[in-house]
Amino acid sequence: MKSLMLIENIILLILILFLYIIVWYYVGRKVKGVFLKKNKNLKKRLYWITFWFIAFSYIISSIFKSVVSVNNILASLLTLIGAVSLAIFYYLLILFLFTDVVKFVLKKVGFKGRIRNYISAIYDDGISIFIIVLIIFCFGMWNALHPVVTNYSIDINKSAGKINSLNVVMVSDVHMGIMIKEKGIDKMVNSINKLKPDIVFFCGDMVDESTTTKLKKYYGQAFKRINSKYGVYYITGNHEYGENVSETISYMNEAKVKVLQDEAVKIDNSFYVAGRNDAASGEKVKPLNEILKNTDKSLPIIELNHRPVDLEEAHKENVDLQLSGHTHRGQFFPNNLMTRLIYQDDYGYLKKDNFNLIVTSGYGTWGPPIRIGTKGEIVNIKIKFKH
Secondary structure: OHHHHHHHHHHHHHHHHHHHHHHHHHHHHHHHHHHHHHOOOOOHHHHHHHHHHHHOHHHHHHHHHHHOOOOOHHHHHHHHHHHHHHHHHHHHHHHHHHHHHHHHHHHHOOOOOHHHHHHHHHHHHHHHHHHHHHHHHHHHHHHHOOOEEEEEEEEEOOOEOOEOEEEEEEEOOOOEOOOEOHHHHHHHHHHHHHOOOOEEEEEOOOEOOOOOHHHHHHHHHHHHHOOOOOOEEEEOOOHHHHOOHHHHHHHHHHOOOEEOOOEEEEEOOOEEEEEOOOHHHOOOOOOHHHHOOOOOOOOOEEEEOOOOOOHHHHHHOOOOEEEEOOOHHHOEOOHHHHHHHHOOOOOEEEEEOOEEEEEOOOOOOOOOOOOEOOOOEEEEEEEEEOO
């Protein structure tokens, strides 16, 4: 049985690799038409060597990091090259395919005349598409580097004892490494403190496979500067398990960030915070009713679940507010169309009876360092409890 599964996985991997090579070759042929016709001295062999190195740089970096170390400078450089090239490739593929379809249709319907000549002149062997994609990429990177604050106000129909309201700050999917480095961490900490939170929640994927030990040491000190009445709480996401999760948690502990792993804690005898492990841990997901078995459900319950899933379970267990991330809201168009199909709520606010869900698009980026049609964000939630 295991050998059969191994063969199936190998076949699937070969098919994916074959498709990957085909689509990159398609884009490579188009881009070659842009550069080689504008620069006759550029050798084809040099072009294709460079092209395929860029095409596989992200994959090479992943292998390199697993063999050597994520802290290797060359691995970091390859990751950056790969991430940038994936973003540019993505939109080149979409636009080249679109223009090829348009040209095919126009040819089939016998479309001629000045308008066709104008279209050909604008297309100009693909150079106009290349320029458009570079503009899209620059805008997407600028957009990713300028997160916003998104505000919500919700009412929870339970008494929280002496607490009438709670100012919550939520941050998820920071992905420290490619885009978010030391200055980015400082900027995030300062932005959190400006909101004067009562409590701060880190909802997973704060790091990923590109996060160096140096950056972890840095946040181990930087997060100590977060000012919060009831502290900072953290759960793991799927990407924490793609690297040294114990190292990540140790630096969170050093920063005095309270790590919740399938457990619930009572805050100031007024409300509960339940933190769930991500399914990527490889261990069986602990049922929510087991996590909450010793809680007083007459008090407000806030659940931290990296993925916006198990909503019916949370509703059944009288959770008042679930905070999730993971989706990035697709991060860049048109991926957001896919996340809408996958999740009941891929972004924003959802309410069912007394159950509330807030899904963030995340603070940073994973893979391509761009955001198109989405914003990186810090979420600020003003909660009012029943008096």
